[in-house]
Amino acid sequence: MAELGKKYCVYCLAEVSPLRFRCTECQDIELCPECFSAGAEIGHHRRYHGYQLVDGGRFTLWGPEAEGGWTSREEQLLLDAIEQFGFGNWEDMAAHVGASRTPQEVMEHYVSMYIHGNLGKACIPDTIPNRVTDHTCPSGGPLSPSLTTPLPPLDISVAEQQQLGYMPLRDDYEIEYDQDAETLISGLSVNYDDDDVEIELKRAHVDMYVRKLKERQRRKNIARDYNLVPAFLGKDKKEKEKTLKRKITKEEKELRLKLRPLYQFMSCKEFDDLFENMHKEKMLRAKIRELQRYRRNGITKMEESAEYEAARHKRERRKENKNLAGSKRGKEDGKDGEFAAIENLPGFELLSDREKLLCSSLNLSPARYVTVKTIIIKDHLQKRQGIPSKSRLPSYLDKVLKKRILNFLTESGWISRDAS
Numbered sequence: 001m002a003e004l005g006k007k008y009c010v011y012c013l014a015e016v017s018p019l020r021f022r023c024t025e026c027q028d029i030e031l032c033p034e035c036f037s038a039g040a041e042i043g044h045h046r047r048y049h050g051y052q053l054v055d056g057g058r059f060t061l062w063g064p065e066a067e068g069g070w071t072s073r074e075e076q077l078l079l080d081a082i083e084q085f086g087f088g089n090w091e092d093m094a095a096h097v098g099a100s101r102t103p104q105e106v107m108e109h110y111v112s113m114y115i116h117g118n119l120g121k122a123c124i125p126d127t128i129p130n131r132v133t134d135h136t137c138p139s140g141g142p143l144s145p146s147l148t149t150p151l152p153p154l155d156i157s158v159a160e161q162q163q164l165g166y167m168p169l170r171d172d173y174e175i176e177y178d179q180d181a182e183t184l185i186s187g188l189s190v191n192y193d194d195d196d197v198e199i200e201l202k203r204a205h206v207d208m209y210v211r212k213l214k215e216r217q218r219r220k221n222i223a224r225d226y227n228l229v230p231a232f233l234g235k236d237k238k239e240k241e242k243t244l245k246r247k248i249t250k251e252e253k254e255l256r257l258k259l260r261p262l263y264q265f266m267s268c269k270e271f272d273d274l275f276e277n278m279h280k281e282k283m284l285r286a287k288i289r290e291l292q293r294y295r296r297n298g299i300t301k302m303e304e305s306a307e308y309e310a311a312r313h314k315r316e317r318r319k320e321n322k323n324l325a326g327s328k329r330g331k332e333d334g335k336d337g338e339f340a341a342i343e344n345l346p347g348f349e350l351l352s353d354r355e356k357l358l359c360s361s362l363n364l365s366p367a368r369y370v371t372v373k374t375i376i377i378k379d380h381l382q383k384r385q386g387i388p389s390k391s392r393l394p395s396y397l398d399k400v401l402k403k404r405i406l407n408f409l410t411e412s413g414w415i416s417r418d419a420s
Contacts, residue, residue: 011040019072024050062113070109074098078110154224160233177219181212218264225268246279342366358408362401372397372405373414380415 007017009032021036023029026045039047055072062070070078074097081093090103097106114120153168161167165174184205194202223229248256252275262271294305342348342359347366351359359369375393382388393402409415 009035011035011042018055020054022052022054024052030054062117074101078106081106082110154229156229156233164229164232171220177216178212181209181216184209184212222263226263226271227268252279354408354412358404362404364401368394368396369405372402373409376406376409377414 006015007020007030008014009016009020010029011031012035014032014034016030016032019033020030021033023031023045026043026049029042029045031040036051041047077097078093081096084096085092090107094101094103094106115124153171154166156164156166167173188202188205190202256275259271266274294300294308297308299305299308341363342356342365345365345367347370348356350370351366355369356366358364359366362369372393397405406415
């Protein structure tokens with residue numbers, strides 16, 4: 001008589017309490033795994049009948065010789081725990097498996113059976129095929145970790161953080177570039193009844209969102225690299241004075257402003273190196289021109305250049321002194337000879353120095369100039385008083401002379417600009 005509570009195979013009479021196969025069409029037909037796999041038939045039972053797996057949860061996956069006697073139910077709980085808590089959280093995994101297993105037992109069983117055992121050897125090969133070799137440089141390359149690791153937070157005070165809306169722990173701002181970028185994916189959801197067009201449309205939305213995130217991060221990197229935040233807060237002037245080794249000329253400042261679009265393609269160091277190299281090139285070109293000038297003057301040694309430069313400075317100084325003396329004498333003589341053509345004419349003493357220059361340049365006699373000036377001023381006064389008048393300028397006064405004299409009287413304040 002079978003012991004109470006135990007189940008036996010109806011074909012080979014082996015105990016099948018842990019695991020057995022029950023026929024769904026025949027009554028009281030339960031087979032062991034060996035007989036079921038061999039297709040055993042007895043009485044009205046046939047191998048093609050439907051079956052039901054009855055699992056008591058007490059059989060072992062690795063056989064009775066495995067250490068610890070882990071049942072199939074515990075193995076299932078262990079696999080669920082490794083998926084839920086992750087590799088290494090042995091205390092949480094042991095609590096999930098049951099109070100009968102310690103964290104050390106859980107770790108040893110998983111490592112020995114699932115990693116170093118037959119299952120691990122079949123799933124984890126010794127050499128990974130088709131391994132991709134990273135040929136990029138360790139720092140600065142297009143795929144290097146230096147471009148993907150997060151930047152350290154900005155070193156600014158709490159008041160400046162509030163002014164910028166900056167959150168240092170997240171390295172984010174309250175108002176980011178393209179603030180509404182998240183609306184592209186906020187309403188997306190994956191449904192099983194989506195057709196191909198809807199799926200591709202959702203993928204396009206995700207792709208657009210990823211590109212906006214990359215652009216947002218790129219702008220952050222540029223602002224960090226070129227110290228735009230300290231520049232906004234007014235801290236960069238003192239730092240620039242400390243770091244700059246030479247004085248930047250006005251031309252270089254203008255060139256830096258024109259080349260600002262290159263900021264997005266070059267780092268700050270590369271941009272500064274570009275101008276440093278341009279400055280070095282300029283200095284080298286000037287030095288080469290100087291050496292070529294020495295060679296044209298017969299100087300072949302650097303010791304002779306100092307004596308040559310001293311003599312050249314003396315010659316230039318003497319030449320400047322001569323020019324200054326000549327210009328002074330010319331001015332003194334010029335005042336008398338400048339008006340030689342009109343100084344003997346009548347009315348010359350009535351003119352100012354500016355009027356004398358005007359008559360001399362127009363080759364106009366002082367008397368005629370005084371006549372034209374009187375007619376123009378008289379007409380101007382009559383127009384201002386509302387009296388109609390018709391100007392009768394002399395016939396010798398053409399349009400060019402009239403325009404020059406009108407401009408001169410206007411600039412001198414004799415007549416208003418409206419009248420001219």
